[in-house]
Amino acid sequence: MKATIEITDLNKRFGKLQVLRDLNVSIKKGKISAVLGPNGSGKTTLIKCILGLVIPDSGDIHINEERINGQWQYRNKIGYMPQIANFPENLSARELISMIRDLRKETSSEIQLATEFGILEHLDKSLKDLSGGTKQKVNAILAMLFNPDILIFDEPTAGLDPVARLHLKDCILEERNAGKTILLTTHIMSEVEELADEIIFLLDGKIYFQGSVEELKSRQGEENLERAIAGILRVTGSHNVKVNHPVLKSLTYA
Amino acid sequence: MLKILKYSFFDVLRSRWSIIYFMFFLLITTGLLWFSGNVAKSIISLMNVVLAIIPLMSILFGTMYFYNSREFVEILLSQPIDRKRIFLGQFLGLSLSLILSFSLGMGIPFLIYGVAVSAEIFDFLVLLLTGNLLSLVFTALAFLISISNQNKIKGFALSILIWLFLAVVYDSIYLVIMAFFNDYPLETPTLLITLFNPIDLSRILILMKLDISALMGFTGALFKTFLGSGTGSLLSITALVIWIGLPVYAFLKLAIKKDF
Numbered sequence: 001m002k003a004t005i006e007i008t009d010l011n012k013r014f015g016k017l018q019v020l021r022d023l024n025v026s027i028k029k030g031k032i033s034a035v036l037g038p039n040g041s042g043k044t045t046l047i048k049c050i051l052g053l054v055i056p057d058s059g060d061i062h063i064n065e066e067r068i069n070g071q072w073q074y075r076n077k078i079g080y081m082p083q084i085a086n087f088p089e090n091l092s093a094r095e096l097i098s099m100i101r102d103l104r105k106e107t108s109s110e111i112q113l114a115t116e117f118g119i120l121e122h123l124d125k126s127l128k129d130l131s132g133g134t135k136q137k138v139n140a141i142l143a144m145l146f147n148p149d150i151l152i153f154d155e156p157t158a159g160l161d162p163v164a165r166l167h168l169k170d171c172i173l174e175e176r177n178a179g180k181t182i183l184l185t186t187h188i189m190s191e192v193e194e195l196a197d198e199i200i201f202l203l204d205g206k207i208y209f210q211g212s213v214e215e216l217k218s219r220q221g222e223e224n225l226e227r228a229i230a231g232i233l234r235v236t237g238s239h240n241v242k243v244n245h246p247v248l249k250s251l252t253y254a
Numbered sequence: 255m256l257k258i259l260k261y262s263f264f265d266v267l268r269s270r271w272s273i274i275y276f277m278f279f280l281l282i283t284t285g286l287l288w289f290s291g292n293v294a295k296s297i298i299s300l301m302n303v304v305l306a307i308i309p310l311m312s313i314l315f316g317t318m319y320f321y322n323s324r325e326f327v328e329i330l331l332s333q334p335i336d337r338k339r340i341f342l343g344q345f346l347g348l349s350l351s352l353i354l355s356f357s358l359g360m361g362i363p364f365l366i367y368g369v370a371v372s373a374e375i376f377d378f379l380v381l382l383l384t385g386n387l388l389s390l391v392f393t394a395l396a397f398l399i400s401i402s403n404q405n406k407i408k409g410f411a412l413s414i415l416i417w418l419f420l421a422v423v424y425d426s427i428y429l430v431i432m433a434f435f436n437d438y439p440l441e442t443p444t445l446l447i448t449l450f451n452p453i454d455l456s457r458i459l460i461l462m463k464l465d466i467s468a469l470m471g472f473t474g475a476l477f478k479t480f481l482g483s484g485t486g487s488l489l490s491i492t493a494l495v496i497w498i499g500l501p502v503y504a505f506l507k508l509a510i511k512k513d514f
Contacts, residue, residue, distance in 0.1 A: 054514065082328050088261070103258075
């Protein structure tokens with residue numbers, strides 16, 4: 001299986017904190033890969049390195065065998081849905097979409113997507129008047145608008161209502177079946193079991209495990225994915241290694 | 255870049271703050287013109303308003319805009335477009351909409367009053383130009399401050415401090431120096447000190463055009479005697495353009511390397 005995204009020896013440090021340490025990973029073409037890991041393990045930083053939002057200290061990122069460090073043209077192959085959606089207040093969703101379309105010079109399918117997500121009647125409202133969930137839907141639409149080969153979702157279902165959540169999951173599966181490469185982060189294990197073809201488990205800036213859900217379960221000897229992951233964290237002690245504050249420490253070990 | 259410029263221009267132009275800014279200049283200009291009944295006097299009064307309010311509003315508005323658009327910048331950065339163009343587009347979009355609000359707010363009453371056919375048309379144009387240059391200078395400073403400070407509160411505090419320093423404190427320091435070194439020839443140091451303050455430069459630019467010696471002060475008189483109005487004005491404008499160029503350049507340098 002050929003990899004779409006190939007990352008070699010990636011390092012990133014924010015001040016004193018080494019977030020990514022010599023990270024190596026290949027993200028497979030046409031699969032849904034879920035990046036998992038405790039808070040602060042470097043999930044978002046990894047995604048942002050791929051997008052060029054965060055500039056790595058060292059290491060290479062190749063997309064379709066093309067080195068992308070410092071480039072920007074490659075981003076026309078990527079759709080990105082960030083964790084928080086915060087748009088220019090005084091534009092409408094339609095104007096926002098046409099702005100991005102102007103930038104990408106590609107054809108888009110906003111009417112179809114807006115209908116599917118049920119926000120067609122909100123398209124002409126000022127973005128500051130939209131609710132958080134509706135903004136998140138606009139956010140999801142922006143990611144899928146141009147039919148990109150690679151889709152990156154950072155906690156996509158947070159803040160969505162159950163219907164939209166279900167629809168987004170269907171969308172993700174549909175895109176995968178159409179041959180797209182999908183990368184997502186989430187803390188909801190049922191979603192991982194439903195969606196992920198592959199788990200990339202990050203711990204302290206390194207890949208701790210890469211494989212299917214079944215492989216992870218059998219490796220940990222657990223029936224349940226949530227327990228398998230909790231097991232990893234317990235063994236490595238990583239759920240409390242970062243506690244250095246005296247008061248917090250006493251609370252943790254009390 | 256033009257596309258980013260276009261959209262951030264319209265975004266800002268539709269905001270409440272732009273309308274307040276526009277109304278402020280509209281009302282104050284109308285009031286001054288009709289109550290004083292004299293274009294020359296109104297221009298002098300407006301000069302003081304322009305020199306204080308435009309730097310303050312531009313630097314605060316710029317800082318606010320930059321921090322507010324942070325998440326949206328992430329979406330823009332994930333699009334196939336060069337970083338430099340995104341940030342340059344945002345800077346120009348914001349400063350042009352500030353310039354438009356100010357120019358229309360001050361320009362409409364003057365035009366209705368008939369400035370176009372009066373003897374003071376060039377004085378008015380110099381005031382307009384100065385206001386526009388100041389908008390660019392202080393928006394550029396605001397962007398530079400915001401990109402170098404992750405912390406919003408710190409950024410705002412620094413913006414207000416810089417405005418306070420350039421608008422108020424600078425002149426006091428300058429006066430103290432003048433009083434202290436009274437016995438020495440102060441021409442060259444004074445000229446140099448002025449070049450480092452865009453607000454002082456703007457004041458001199460307007461006063462040299464108005465040619466009111468009583469208001470010109472020591473520096474203004476120096477500019478005029480040493481360089482003559484023409485060269486003096488040219489020097490002031492050049493210095494103001496550098497005051498725009500340097501912060502924008504530093505801002506873009508930082509923007510290219512920044513992690514979002």
